[in-house]
Amino acid sequence: MSDAASLHTYALSILELLAHEAPADEIENLLHAALDASPNPEQSAYLERASQLGLEVLALFSQRQKREADMAALIDTARDLTYPHDLDSLLRVIIRQARRLLGFDMTYIALQDENGGGWHIRMSEGETADLHIGLQVEPGYGFGHALKRNAAFWTPDYLRDGRIQHTKRMDDVVRGEGQRAILAVPLHRGGTPFGGLYGSDRAVRHFSPHEAGLLRILADLAAVAIDKSWVLDQARADVDDLEDDAHQARLQVARMRGLLEAERRLIGLVLGSGDVSAVTVAASDALDSVLVVRDTSGQTITATGDIPDLDERSVARALLDAQAGNCPVAAENGVRIAPLQASGENLGSLFVHPHGALTPEDEQLLQLVAQCLTITMLLQRRAVVVGGPVRDELLDDLLADPPSHSQRHLVDRAARLSIDLAEPHVVVVARPVGGEQGRAGVWAASYAHRLNGLKGVLSGCVVLLLSGNDASDAAKRVSAELSSLLSNPVTVAAAGPTRGAADAGRVYREAMRCLDVVTLLQGNGATAALDDLGFLGLLLSDDRDIDGFIDSILGPVLAYDSERLTGLARTLQAYFEADRSPTHAADVLHVHPNTVSRRLERITELLGPEWQKPQQALELQLALRLQQSRSALRTQGRTASQSDGDL
Template sequence: MASELARIIRSVVDGTTVDPEEIRVVLAGDGEAAIALTDLALRVDALRQRSAELRGVMSSTRDLLAIPDADLMLQRIVDRAHELMKVDVTYLSVYEPVRDELYVRAATGTISPRFFGMVVPAGVGVASLAVRTQHPQWVEDYSTHTAVPHDPTIDEVVGEEQLRGLLGAPLVVKGKVLGVLFAATRSPHAFRLDEIALLSAFAAHAALVLHLAQLLRQATDATAEAASRQREAEWAASLHGELTQLVVDGHDSEAVVGALTEALGRDVTLVSDGGVLRSVENDPFADPILRAAAAEAAVSGRSVVIPTGGIELVVSIIAATSRSESMLIARGEHPLTPVERRTVERSALTAALVMLRRNALADAEEWVRGEVATEVLEGSANRVTGLRRAAARGYPVDRSWVMVALPCDPDERPRLLARLRIRTDWLVATAPLGVTVLAPRLTVREAEGTEALATAREVGDFAGPGSGLVVASGRASLEEAAVAAPAVWQTVQLARGLGLNSGVIDAATLAPYSLLFEGDGGRIAAFVDSMLAPVIAWDSTHGSALLDTLAVLFDERWSLASAARTLHVHLNTVKQRMQRLRALLDEDPDRPEARFRLELAVRIERARQVARQASES
């Protein structure tokens, strides 16, 4: 018995596990001694377990200083907790406060492939309860526990792992929960206080790891941001120097836009008066959102961000000029940074300086061209000087030109002048009734007929909407076109009197009648109405061709038979029409004097119809 007792005592001292039943058998005769020795053995086992736990905690503490990788460190903590807690599964979930969710970041002992991707939503299970209370939470059997809300998906994953007992210790730093460390068993288990304390100790280490990782990430981000700001500052300074050099070297705004396009790595478009100066498919200001943003930028002097669409930023180019210009910055892979936005605004100031110089030169050029146009149109006293100055400036004075008259209201004249003077190959001057344009034709063909009308349409289209009536006359040289100006403007008055207020008209169509009535359109219209109003009204009401019959009769020298052949009708039809005409007309067409006045009215009316058809085509 003594030897058996000595062996048991040596086992207790050496830390070998001793079966309490064996102690009771050896000390069967001394119950108190057996109880004392058994208690001693249990205390030694507890101290040994506590020593192992302390070594595990100390080892984890050393890892905090030796392992820089946060994920590896968290996995080490989970592994040690799993080893010392002697549970089936140990895992750590990181808390995301923005979404109020926990997701598994490290685990040991799991078998389900879905476990590592498990995300616990807000308010579900033991994890959410630990986050909300910031204290350890545990359940002996999660499958039957109803005190906390369950989630079907989470219950499926937990069921795949066959987890029953759950203990969760929150990771708390300065009142903020960073996650929850879990110990779980696959059978119901009542967790002891020492187990809760041990898991809480490892949770504190895990909290420190996450907190340090966050601080390191913040420091890294701050360093990266500072470096990024330094790079942006250097980039902005370099671009500013390049733009300044462009201004010094005398480049135009296109060069500024090109430099900004290259620096930003995205398309930059320069627009003026709603018209695109650089190449884009459509007018961007057709978009009301973009138009409103451009107006806001022009008022504030700052850039305006467009939330959607192909354009991200609009900045107005503000200069002492009536022209409204803007830069449109296309949307890129990433939004513009504040530094890039400020750089775009400074680039707009540089472009404004360039445009000030350009506009000053353009204004001087416009003034000279306007002075030359005025001299050419004023009369023989100044025309020779004007023609000489035009030739010196490169205008083809001896080639074909077209004189174009654009009547307009006085309030509209400044806009029309500014618009037309953009074309440097034209000579533009004011006139009492509107604006006169002398436009060269670069073809050798005679600038009559279709050539004159084509040039007139080009001028009218360039003048823009609302240009109204356009009257043109083609001539063989600049001098002849200038000499024709009074007659063309007289034709304008005549056309207006005849009710022609829009379209493009060749002055030759109405020129013969302009001289007879001194360009008084009202008088000529009244004359035609007094002679032909009943005939025109009859044709309109009955769908007849009395006016056409009159015109053919005059062309055929009042021969009824010839008129019938030309009209492709029977002679009796022409005679019947003549009877109707004699009934409608106030004067007898057989009298020479009356026939002359009637023929004049018919030919004026036919000219008016031709001019109206030309204006509508």
Template sequence: MTTVDSGRQPGAELLTWLSALRALSSAATSAADLQHVLDQVADTARTLLGFDFCGVLTPDPAGESLVITGWSGLSADYVEHVNTDRPVRLDGGSPSKQAFQSGRPVAIRDIAGEPEFTPWGGVAREQGYRAIVCVPLIAGAEVLGTLNGYYTPVHTFTDYEIERLALLANHAAIALTSARRLDQLRQLNESLREQRDALTRSEQIHERLLAVTLRSGGLSGVAAVLAELIGRPVLIDDARNVVLAIAGDDAALPNATWRAAAVVEPPTSSAPVPVTGPDDDARYCVSIARLGDDATAARIWFPATESELDAMSVRAVEHASMVISLELLRMRTAAEVEHRLRGELLADLLGGGSVISEQVLQRAQRLGHDLTRPHVLIVGALSIAGEPAESRIYQRSLSLVGDLVRPYAPRPLSAMHRGNIVTMWPITEDEPGRAIGSGDAAAALVQRAMGSVARNVDATVTVSADPVDSTPSYAEAYRTAKGALDIALRAGRTNTVVQLADLGVVGLLLQLEDSSQLAAFARRTLGPLLDYDSSHHTDLLDTLRTYFACRNDRNRTASALHIHPNTVTQRLRRVEQLCGVELAEPSTTLQFSAALTVHDVATAG
């Protein structure tokens, strides 16, 4: 068995992974049957991660048990015994069942010490393994099964090992979804072949539509072929009414307003159905293309006429729906890999050493980024009604930012980093029309793209003050911009671009080269109050914060805190006594309000 050499350079290991994942993706979209893809998933995991055995478990047709449907290294007897005599029931306590139902990895260093593994102890000894790790195969919102790795000796699984297996499982789930779609497409072709009179044309429809994807014709090519097959113009859009492709006379197709107002009942198949519009006139038909989670991936629109589509035209639309699903899945897979690679590059730059290595420079260059130019750091956050947005909203927003930066050369680097969308935008003025010469202008573009993900989403971004051109500067600029973003959000500033200059003295504090100085400033100023509140269970710090927010008005402070004004006075006197200051002094107000503001973000980034 070939395994990845842990002594290889990171770049060599990355190339090995990319090559293996590329082979897996090719198998999933090839003529290979589903069993072959399942076996290749197991073999890829065993080859890349060095397991002694690997297996893929998926639910049986009844949905009551998990059975081994793909394996590498496991004996045929073991597979037969488990599937026939010792099935992994979904109402039991096996690690595979736990991973499948929880959607989280489960690892056992020694099965001999696990009572719940007793039913499989005999076959495990025959096969010869002691340690097992199970990770779920997740595609969208659906858990397809589990990918299991087995070691002969007792083995303690590290977080790093589990993360690598989970990363492979993500790609494997996408490959399995694609393989299943192709399997469904083949089954549909088989049913068509049973129709003697329609056999030839049905095959031609399939071959023409699938050929479009094989020659990278994209959705526009699919739309053009479908329009020719059914003799009507075709429009393909997504669930947000964004047009993906048009073929034929667009004047005969529904506009964005009509499509947004149309009542589209979720159909049970991809067969086209008439749609009622805002004027109660069913002038168009629609077919829904879905991905594995049954969500609407795309919609095919075309005019409804007096003459209904014949059986072969209906089949053509159904074929097109399937091919569109495959094409969108391919595009999604490519986008996910691209986002992951750019995220890893960004993480290396923001957390790396003092010098950008030649390897990092080459990685960046292959992805279209020129790190020899100065950049500005833009950090963005999304919120809905003042609350942080969900991760899926961030992913959709990141895709929109990716669409924004793609035409620029050199290309800005944008990825998720520690829960925010971070963009490194090159600042240059020697390529008019292809570059941005101002950090403000770049931040405004990013903020607009992030906010366009939905009407009720607010996008707030901050931008570093000056262009930076080295790894330490990148890390420092990120820390500064992230701190400014946190402060702006805590102050309720959303749906805007924030500059350090907007934050006054706090902005100056955030630019300290040593972030520990910021923490020290807050601690030095507020230390007596923090200690007193901790030991006496009082609220002096919150009282002071509210007092400043109420513009030093004690009555308003009392009302905000629901206490008597005399109590506010007593607490403020205690603050003055503990800190040896007079709150009436403007310099004291400035110092303490700044310290309060940076208290929670002193270590931002």
């Protein structure tokens, strides 16, 4: 083969290796083999030149593949940056991709302060010692001037680079991290830098323009993503603010609706002849507060709770200020005091102890509450003045003995006052001590009006006819309210319920006898109903309910015997007859003493632990005697009926 043909064949071989993307080693091996076979210097030069060109082409292929890989990585990074991230997550994606793309030992991002001051490191990866989040990057740290000019800057060995304006603090940080080569590119918005993206190696490294350009492209993508993240964060903050404003607006609307509803309810109570207590309870719910209404003497008319630790001296000063200004004023412990005044006349005062701070709307509602209470008190006083004589005359006629009018006439008069005498009523009598019948009578008129009852003053006592079945509860309520009004004790008694209009006189006489007995036994200031007196109540009653007395005292024992066919009542009778000796009672019953003891334990479970105390024991013995007599009479009655049948 000629030399020209041989050289042509060698060139084709180089092209085939390039076409198959063979590694550089194969080109070098082919060159060595050709040089060994051809000692001609001219041919050798040709072979070396052909091989060099092949290696250069192969290097170009490698660079192009590297750039294609870098661009693919940038595209992936751009795709990652389009996903919604918070700022810290976004920065971490950026520095991680920068480190992976360029093979840095460490990457970090510095951002400008919100106030436009210095730069601080916001996120880093690959640090080992001194480079901390929040570290301020001084202008002399490498390339501040270059970044401000929106240009990239790099150095192969930071500490030895004389172009850099060094500072001891930053040099110590770089030295502590072992950094040498550093590449920095700006993050900019509209040509104005707001931060920098840094990559560094712990060995000397000469960065190529391609590497600088690659990091610059990544920085441009990062700047857009960071700017978008800031915009999104601001948008989220604006949305949160709008949601907060909307929430506050909804709360305000709900509060205003609640206040309007409370105002309608209060006005409805006033127009519907509601009493002071009803208005106070409704206002307490609306204001979420404890309310206390006092009269002009400082006595409590009604309250929804207690207001502790009130200094009456400071209260008196605040009350004077409130009355002088005719508006609510603040007292101690967060209490508000509002005057109850009409046309210059003082009717009392309203104390408000809120559970929380009062809003301006609450302050307005407080003034409305004071006005509603004032109007209610005026209406009640007017109703008492106008209707008082008519109602007093009706009570006098109901209690008269003998009756001065027919029952039908009394029932019709009561119906015109919206009082149904066919319903059960109780009679409460109160005897104030110390000659305070006048104040007690005024209070009784208001109290009877509130409860749609009747009041009168007879024999030095306040008399009330009130709807209901529970005389004991009515007596306790009257005692609690009237005693707090007067400075002296009040003795209260009650009886009932009535069974029709004709029964009112009898119940009144029973209540008066109960009042005398309570005063004699317990003294002034005591409170009781006829049913509370046990067997004494039975003796004082005109309509003696013996069965009811027996059931109230002995009922649980009799019911137990009836259900289980036991002899607890007989054991109890024998126990009392044996002078409370279980042993003697066992002899009478012909049982073992332990049996008597067990039965007595069962009786204690049924009647309570105090059944052996003197008063209850006396009532038990009386009930046992009455029960024994009742059983004997019923037995005699059945025997007589059988005898009559036989005849």
